[in-house]
Structures are given as C-alpha cells and as structure tokens.
Amino acid sequence: MHTNEPTNRLHGVMAEFDSGQALVDAARQTMAQGFTKVEAYSPVPIEELNDVIHQTRTILPKLVLGGGLAGMATGFGLQYWASVIEFPMNIGGRPQASWPTFIIPSYELTILFAALTAAIGMIVLSGLPQPYHPVFNVARFAMASSDKFFLVVESHDPKFDPHATSEFLKTTGAKGVYEVEE
Numbered sequence: 001m002h003t004n005e006p007t008n009r010l011h012g013v014m015a016e017f018d019s020g021q022a023l024v025d026a027a028r029q030t031m032a033q034g035f036t037k038v039e040a041y042s043p044v045p046i047e048e049l050n051d052v053i054h055q056t057r058t059i060l061p062k063l064v065l066g067g068g069l070a071g072m073a074t075g076f077g078l079q080y081w082a083s084v085i086e087f088p089m090n091i092g093g094r095p096q097a098s099w100p101t102f103i104i105p106s107y108e109l110t111i112l113f114a115a116l117t118a119a120i121g122m123i124v125l126s127g128l129p130q131p132y133h134p135v136f137n138v139a140r141f142a143m144a145s146s147d148k149f150f151l152v153v154e155s156h157d158p159k160f161d162p163h164a165t166s167e168f169l170k171t172t173g174a175k176g177v178y179e180v181e182e
Helices: 020-032 047-053 060-086 099-125 139-145 162-171
Strands: 010-017 038-041 149-154 176-181
Touching: 010 020, 010 139, 010 162, 020 038, 020 047, 020 149, 020 162, 038 047, 060 099, 139 149, 149 162, 162 176
Parallel strands: none
Antiparallel strands: 010 149, 010 176, 038 149
C-alpha cells in the first residue's frame, strides 16, 4: 500500500523529450548502452518504439494456446463423460462415443477458454490493476498525456547507476533529466 511519506528509494531516472523521434533515438541509444529495464511514455502510439524497447517475447501466446487446448479437452471430456459414462443411451444404434457430434461444443469451449486466458493473462502480465506508479511523482510527467515524451531507466536494471545514468541520458538530447522516487 502506498503512503505519502517519502521513502528515498529511487525507482529510476527519467528523461524528457520534445518529439517522438527524439524519444526513439534516445531509446535506441539507451538499449545500445546495455540497459534492459527501460520504459517509454508517449502521448501517441509509436510503433517503432515498441520494437526498440520491448525485444523480449511474451509468454501470452503460449498461455492462450494452453487455455484453448484445456477448453478443447474439457469440452470433449465433458461430453464423453456425459454420453458414455454417466448417462449412456443407445440412440439409433450409434456408438456411445460418437466423436463427430462432440466437435462443435469442444470448438466453442476452445474459443471460450482461449479468450478468457488471453484477457486474464493480459491483465496479470501487465501488472494491472496498478493504482500507483512512481513516475507520477515527477511533476513534468503530467505532460506525458499532451505533448511530451519520456524515457525511464529503472533502478533494478543491472547497469543502473543514478549519477552515470543521469549523465548518459543528458547526452541523448533530453530536455530534462529527473530522478523518480518510489
């Protein structure tokens, strides 16, 4: 739980830029320096920025595939259990486990489980809900939703040194460099 008392812990160092291209160039320089825990904030989506900063793959597609397979197994298993084990009825001489009739409900549960896994996985992997974030402690960050662009190097980056990182960000053409306290 967040309190208003200062903790003097550093979340990272933030650099402010006037344009999206300056932010992308700075992010490229920052990643080239070996920083890995970098986040960017922009008032408009910048496709190129995502390719520069977030180069690691997410586990979400694998989770969605697993959810879909679990849904298919659940749908098929439920129908098999109901029509073969618990309530066997011989209708028209067909076999009890008539798998072609199981396809549509299994398909529907595959889609349902995959969609729910995608929605829940996206929320959990994004760390939502997050009612407090340290970047809001910097007064200039209020401009992030209008016309300013920000790059943050987080303190848990293995290469992070507060003074050296601040000096490096100043060389990227930043209009301002600020410490972000927790």
